[in-house]
Amino acid sequence: MELIPMTIYTVLFVVAIVLPLLGKKPFTYYVSKGAYPKAISQSDVFLRINNIISFIWAGIFATAFVLVQIRYSPYSADNMLISNAMAFLPQFIIGIPVSIYFPVWYLKQPNSKIRFDSMKDAFSAMPYGINKEFAQGVDVVVQFELSGDEAGESYIIIKDQKCTHTIGRHENPTATIQADSKLWLDITNGDVDGTYAFLNKQYKLSGDGSIMLNFEKIFDTRAKFETIANRPQDYDYKTISSKQIKNIVVFDGGARAKKFSKTTLMVDKFVAGAKSAGANVEEFKLSKLDIHRCDGCYMCWTKTPGQCVHKDIMTELREKYRKADLVVFASPLYIFNVTGTMKTFMDRLLPIIQPYMLLDEKDGHISHPDRFPQHGEQGFVVFSASGFPDIDNNFDGLKGMYRAWDSHNENSNMMGEFFLPAAEVIVQPVYKSRREIVQNACFDAGVQAVKEGKIDYKYMSAVSNPQVNNKTFQNQANLFWATLDGKSPYTKEVPKI
16 A cells, blocks of 8 residues: 555656756646746746746655655554655645745845846736835826837736736826836836936836835835834924914025025925914025124124124124024035035124123033023024935034034024935935925924924924935935036936925
């Protein structure tokens, strides 16, 4: 009776190992190919996976051949039952799990990407190549309008971590891609960088382009999902009396106009929120004003206390500054600090403080007393945007200056810092969702500042999260600058906010 199972396992072993050794398709290929489109089942990767699984099954059948011959019991009938059970055991413990999970694991390896010969094949494979981590929460319709050799219209729907592909036109797509079919095939196969092609205007993208930020990763099982953590709070931001803020003054030290400034993008939303809560706001673009540099003569501390020797616009601005309930300092990051214009403005605020030394009995800290204490306490908020994707080691100089202004200036209280990293890419269509997060956080912060006299750190944290890892940012930034290098001015090619 033992000859029957031995013969069966011998035949199975031979079938499992001989076919792949002879360069033929293994038996597992014929078992699994019906579940996939030809674009996948006829790929080298699919055949490679099945060859490996076939060899594993050959090993399992060889093991079963040995196990079925071992005598486990002196009784022939009992031994047959036990030996057959032992032979089946590795098939259930090893064979079935390997057949199910090995393909999933293998497709995550660097050499496992499937190449397609046509967009027809690529579209047919999309429903089977979803990376569920990246597809989680995605609910979009992407319309394709392809020209060239495979001209035609079709769309994919990504929802509930699944993908469907349909020929034709969708009534209300989330985003629409217009591209040459050969170009899009090259992008799909990884022969052309999609970001580079977009920046060089090789294809058009309309609608909500934010889906394109992770489009390739959604269909790449090798991609690993990485959460960009929010920065922990590292400063004790101040609060002032609830509903005290009625008058706000904004000092913008940037050089760019509103349509290009990412710092102003934040400030405008903060101001809009503050106005909606009932505050009056006055804004000054410092680069448009004639502000003399500080000579360091200390006349404002000695001969003419509180009055600068230079009779320029700063006389008015200092008065606006000190009478405001909330001051907004806005400056893009220039060489790890504020712009020269903003620094000159800050230098010229010296007359509002007195030269005397004020000792804090609690911590022994020395600061300057307020020259105009009758105006009471006031808050201030800082806004700054930078091209770097990191806050730390980039905003340190700017942070240090304004945090010192907070600690050394009686009655002046820093309520918040809004630092926008990776700011230059935020205008691109793929970052629409991040742009909306930033704008909403700034608007809500403006509302809260006026109504409650404080700003929750969650709003600052939302702004400071670049939502892109440094490697991806490096690639996108370098490709972007490569499109302008020696070719075109920044202000001509960059999308307007």
